[in-house]
Amino acid sequence: MNQPLRYPAILCACLFLSGPASAQKNAQPPDPDPELERKSFIVADGFEVNLFAADPLLAKPIQMNFDAAGRLWVACSEVYPQIKPGQKANDKVLILEDTKGMGKADKVTIFADGLLIPTGVEPGDGGAYVADSTDILHFSDPDTKGKARKKRVVLSGFGTEDTHHIIHTFRWGPEGMLYFNQSVYIHSHVETPHGPRRLNAGGIWQLRPDSLKLEVFCRGFWNTWGHHFDRWGQSFATDGAGDGGIHLVVPGASYAAATGGSKLLPGLNPGSPKYCGLEILSGRHLPEEWRGNMIANDFRAHRVCRFVVREDGSGFASQQKADLIKTNHAAFRPIDVKMGPDGAIYIADWYNPIIQHGEVDFRDPRRDLTHGRIWRVTAKGRPLVERPKLVDAKTPELLEALKAPEDWTRHFAKRVLKERGAKAVLPDLTAWVQKLDAADPQFEHHLLEALWTFQSLDVVEPKLLARLLQAKDHHARAAAVRALALWHTRLSNPVELLAVRIADDHPEVRLEAVRALGQIPGPRSAEIAMQALDRPTDRFIDYALYLTLRELAPDWLPALQKGTLDFGGNPQHLVVALQAIGAKEGVAPLVALLKSGKIVPEREESALLLIAALGGPPELTLVFDKALAREGNPAARQVKLLVALEQAAGKGVVPTGDRERLAPLLKSENETVRASALRLAGSWKLQKLQPELLAFAKAAESSVVVRQAAIDGLAAMTDRATLADLAAKEHPLALRRMAVIALSTLDTERAAALAVEVLAGGEGDASDVFTAFIDRKNGVALLAKALADKKLPADVAKVGVRAVRATGRDSPALIEALTKAGNLTNLKRELTAEELAQLVAEVQKTGNAARGEGVFRRKDQVCLKCHAIAGAGGQVGPDLTSIGASAQIDYLIESILLPNKVLKEGYHSLIVTTTAGKIHTGIKVRESKTELVLRDAEDREITIGIKEIDERANGPSLMPEGLSDPLTRAELVDLVRFLSELGKVGPYAVSQARVVRRWQALEPTDKGKELLRSTQIGSAASNDPVLIWGSAYSHVSGALPLDAVPAVKYRNDTAAHGFLRCQLDVTTGGKVKLLLNSMTGLTAWLDGVPLEIGEAMTLDLKPGVHTLTLALDLEKRRDGLRLELDDVPNSPARVRIVGGK
C-alpha cells in the first residue's frame, strides 16, 4: 500500500456511528455503584482512595476549587452539551463540606443555580466567580448563609462556539489575579473600563477583578484544561487535546494551535496523550518524593498521571512516572484534581462512558447526566495535615500561615488577607516582614509571600521588591522580576532594575527579565533585553527574546531606522533582533552589517537567509555571491542559500547582474548542491544552461535526486516541448513519469494523454503520476477524459483510485474512468449494523493483539507513517497511545473503513487552491499574515504565501479510504484488537519508562555497503550522506524486534549486521544511565566515538543532541533491542529521547 493511514477522529469513548440501533446493542454503561468503581482502581504503592462525595449529592462535576474554610465548590452541568428547546438552564454550583473531618462530604448546599453549562468556579470576594456561557458572574452571599443572593456580571463577551471550549479552569494566581482559560474554537470580545480586549482561539486570561484589568497571559493550546503555579510562582499548563504533556507557561508565549503566526513553544513531554486538570502536590501528608510533583488526568484512558518536573536551564524538564490511579472502568473520567485542606489529593470524576460531543451525538442516549464523584487519595499510614483555621484567624496568625509548608495553607491565608483589604492588613504585614528571621532557610520565600500579599492588596512596595530582586535564591529573584513587570508603570526605574537582572547568574532570572522588558515600551527595553545574548542562552531564552523583540518592534525598529538605537554597537544583537521580526525594514541594516564584516560566522548564514527571504534584487546579489564563494562555504550552507534564492525567484525576485555565474555549480561534486543549482537555473530561466539540464535529465548515471532536479529545472523554464519528448516511449519509464508529472503543471491536457501511455506501461508505483493530476485545477477531468476507451493494468488503476480517495475530494468521473480502464469491481466499505456487530464480536472473540501489532507495524500497511504511539511514528494523524482506552471497537472499525465519518478536532484538512492553479491538501499547522503552513499526507510541511491563495475550502480527513482493502478479514480483526488494547491496563499500555521507541535503521543500499566495506563499520556512526536511514519502531512493550532491523551484508566474509541509531536531546548536562536488555553482539558509538558497552552505562553528556549508534551482529544476537534512559541520583542532567517519524 502506498497511501498513509490516518485515523482522523479517534478521540472519544464509545462512539457508535451507525445510529441508535447498533449503539444500543453495544452500549454497556457500567454498574454505577461507586464501590465497584473504587475497587477497579489500581492505585500507586503507598496510597489509598476513598469516596469523598457521589451522586446524588452531585452530578456531572466540571471544575472544583476549595475555599479558605476548606469547603469544596463544584461547578456541575446536566445541560451539557447543548440546551434543548424548552429546557430551562438550571445548572448549579454546589458547596460540599466535610463538617466532621472524616474525609467524606456530609453536607451539600446549592450555592447558585439557573446556570448554563458553568465550566468554572473559583470562590472569592465574598462569594464565587462562575463561568456562565458568555459571561463571568460573581455570586455573593453577604449573610454567609451558604446560598447566593446577589448576582453581578463581571465580564461578558466570551465565545460559545463549542461547549467544552467555553471559559474554564479558574485559578487564583499567587499575586491575587484571577486566571481563566478558553479553548481553541472560542472567539472572545470583552469590554472593560480599560478598553476592549479580544482573544481569538485558545489562551489563558489574567484578570484583576477589582480594577477589571484584563490581559491575555498566553495564547494557544487546544484545550488548556489545566493551569497551576508552583511554589515560586512559575506557571504550568496541560492541554486536553494537544500532545505536549506539561507545558511551562512563559508569559506572553504562544503554544500549539495559537493563531497569529507567532513561533510556538512546545510542551515538556512531546508525544503525550491529552490531559485535563493540573495540580502541584505539596505538604507534609505526602511522602517527600511526591512533593512538587505534578498531577494531570488522562481522562480518555482513565488514568491519573504523575510527572516529575525539574529545572532545566532557564526552563523546565518533565518526566512522567507511574500513574497515581489507573483503571479499565469505562466511566471513570478524572477531569479535575486539587489538593485539599487535609493534605489529601481530591479528584473530580465526571463519570461518563461517553466523552466529547464533537464526535458523539449531543443526544446519544448513553450520555450519563446524573452521576459524578469526588475521590480522595491519601498516603497510607501517614498523618493528615491538621485543617488550618484561616477564616476567623487574627491577621498576625494569617501572616504566620504564609510560612506553612503546604501550598494550600499559604494560598488561602493570602486569599483571606486580600479580602480583609489593605487597610486592615498593612500595619501587621509591614511589621511581620520586619520581624522575619534572615537566618531562616525559608526567609526569602517568606519575603516572596509578603510581596505577593502586597500585590494582592494592590499596594506597591518598591523596597521589598528591590530586596527580593537581589535575593540569594534564584527562584525568588525570578519571581521578583515577574512581580516587577506587573508594577512597572508604578515604579520609577523599572528598566534599570531589569538591566541588572538581564546579567543575572541564573538563566531563569534572565528569561523573566527578557519577558518583563517586553511589557515596558521603549527602544531601551529592547536594547537591554538583547543583552541576554551576552550570557549563555537556551531554547526558552531564545524564545523569550523572540517574543520580546516582536512586542517591542514598534518602538525599536523606528529608532533603529532613525539611527537613535544601535544595540550597543553589537551586530550580533541586531541580527537576532531583525530575525525575530522578519520585517523588510531589517534588510538594509543587515546588508550593511554583512558588508562591514562584523557578523560572526555562526550568525552569517541566518542573516543571509533572512536577506534572501525579504530582500530585493540588489540584496539577492549579495546572497548569490556568498553562495558562489569557494572558501568557507560548506555544501550544506551552499544548498540553503541556493534554495532560498529559488524561493525568492518563485516570488519574482532575482539578483541583479550576471546570473550565469551559476554554471560552475552544475558541476559541483556534491550531489545536493548540483541538484539545487539545476533547479535554480530553471527558476532563473537561464536558457544557455538548458542543454546541460537536458543532459542531466537523460544521463543514465544521474541519481534520482539530480534527474528530478533537472526535470524541475526544465519545467521552471516552461520547456513544454522537451518535457513532452522526454515522456515519449523510447525513454526509461522512471524518466517518462518525471517528465509527465512536470509537464502536467504546464500543459495538463497534453500531459494527461502522455500519462495514460506511461501508466499503461505498468510496473512500479504510479501514485505520484495520479497525484500530479489530482492536484491540478481541471487535472481530474482531463485525466478522466484521456482515460476514455483506454486500458490500464488493474493494479495501476487501483493505485489511482486510492490516490483519488486520499484527497478526500469527490471525483466520481475519474473514479469511474479508472474503474473502467482497470476493469475493477467496486469495493464496498459501508457495513450494515449487523455486519458491524458481527465484526465487533469477532474482534472480541478471536482478535489477537500481538498479531495485530504485527499488522500495524507492517511497512506496506503504512500505519506508522502517519500515526505515532507514545511519540514514535508519523505526526500527520493523532497519536494512538491510549486509543483503545478511549474508543470502542465499532468506532475503531469504522474509523479505519470510513475515515471521514468522524473527525478529531485539528485533523480536518484544508484544501487550498493557489493562483497558479495548484491544489494543496493538508492539515493546517499554522497561519500568519503572510503564509499558511499545511502538513500534507506525506507528513511534509508545505508553506503557501497568503497572497498566492486563490481559494480555500474545508476538506475531510487526510486518511484515505481503502487502506484496509489489502487486509484479510482476520488481519483486520487482529489490527482492531490491537488498537482496542492500546492504553488499557495490560501489556499494551505504554509504560512511563523512557525507552527508545523510534530508531533509525541503516538501509542496505549499495553505496552504504560500499562505504562500510571500504572503511570500517565505525563509519556507520559518521554522518556520511551516502548512508540512508529509515525508521524502525519498537513494540509497544518497548523492545525493537530484530525483524524490524534491515540486515546489511556489507562483506561476504562477515556476518550481516544491523545498524541502529537514536538521539538524546540533552538540555542540561550531566550524568545519565543507559540500560540495555543485553550486550550480545553489540558495538556502540556515541557521536561517532567508540563507546565501551555495558548493560548499565553511565554517560556524562554535555548539552546538545547526541547520537548513539549501535551495530548488531545479526548472527550472534537473538534478542530484540531495548534501550532505556534512567536518571543518575543527584545528577542535574535533563535528557529526552528524540521521537518522531
Add this chain to the structure above:
Amino acid sequence: MRRFLLCCSLIAALPASLAAAPPEKFEFKDGDRVVLLGNTLIEREQRHGSWETVLTALHPDKDITFRNLGWSGDTVWGEARARFGGPADGFKHLREHVIALKPTVLLVSYGVNESFAGESGLPNFQKGLDTLLDTLAQTKARIVILGPQDQEKLGPPLPDPTESNKNLRLYRDVLRKTAEKRGHAFVDLSELLAAQAPLTDNGIHLTDEGYRKSAMSVGRAVSGRTLPGTGDIDVEGGPDGGQFDFHLDTLPPLGGPFAQTLKYPGLKPGQYELLIDGKKVLSADAAAWAKGVRLPAGPDLEQLEQLRAKIIEKNQTYFHRWRPQNETYLFLFRKNEQGQNAKEIPEFDPLIEELEREIARLRVPATHQYELRREK
C-alpha cells in the same frame, strides 16, 4: 351597581420640550419589528429587559416586537461577530442577521469600543459608521442612533475616565452629526444617563438596577411617550358601596414612582373594605374613602413585572435561537459530524411565538374587579 366614572391616566404625548432629544417625527407604529443592534450595552439589556419592557408598555395599542442583536465588544465593523472568519466576515454576519429580521426600526448603539483608538481613529470610525448605515439603509427601517454614555467616575481601583471620556465625546459628536446629516433620530445617552448616575458598577455597563432606573428616561427619549405616575380612580357609586371594573390605560412606570388613589364619595358612615379581584386589600371609613385612599402596590405593578419576566424569557429563548452554543458543530466547519443536531434550533421558534403572545397580552393592563364592602 351604579355607573362609575374614571378619571385616570392617558398615554401622554409629551410636549417636545420635555423629551431629552426629541427624535424628529420618530414614533413607533403598529406592527413594528424593532432590532436592537450594538455592543455590551445592548447585549446585556436583553437579560435585564427593562428598556424593552418600558418600550412595550408604552404602546399597549401597538403590536411591536423586539429582537436583540447586541454583541459584546462589537463595533461599527461588526468585529465581535467574525467568529472563525476575518474582519469582513464579522460585518457580513451583522448584515445577514439584521436583514433576515426585516426590521422596521433599528436602535443602534456603537462608539464606546471604537473610542479607545483616540482622535486618530476618528476618520476610520466615520468610514465604518457610514458603511454600516448605508448597509442598514437597505432594510428601509427607521433608525434611532443611541450616542454612548460617559464612563462613570467610580474611583480607584477602577480607572479614572477623564481621558477616555474626552475621546468618547469626539466619537459621540461623529454619531450625532452623522445622524443629523442622514435624518436619523439621535438619543444622547450621556446626557440622559448622567443625571441618574451611578447606574454602573464598573463605570461602563449598566447594572440590573441601572437598566431599571434609566428605563423610563430612555423610553421617553426614544418614543416621545411616557407612562403616567398616577392611576387615580374616582368612583360615583352608591351609599352602600358595590362592585365595579377598572383598568389602567397603560401599565405603571417601571421603577416608579406610581401612586394610585381611590376616591368614593357618598358612602354611608361606617368602615368599608376594598377587595380587588376578591382579595382584601385594605379598609377605611367612609370619610376617608370620600377624600380618597392611597392604594398599596396592586396587580398592575405585578403585571408589569410579569411582562418584564416574559420579555427576558423571550430574549433568552431567542438568544439560543440566533446565537446557539456549539455553532462549530451545528452550522460551521464541523457540521458534517454533529450538524444533525441543528434540527433542534428552529424548534425555538414556536416557543418564541408563544412568549410573544404572552407579552402582547401582558402589555395591556388587565381589567380588575374592585369592590367596596361595608364591614359588619
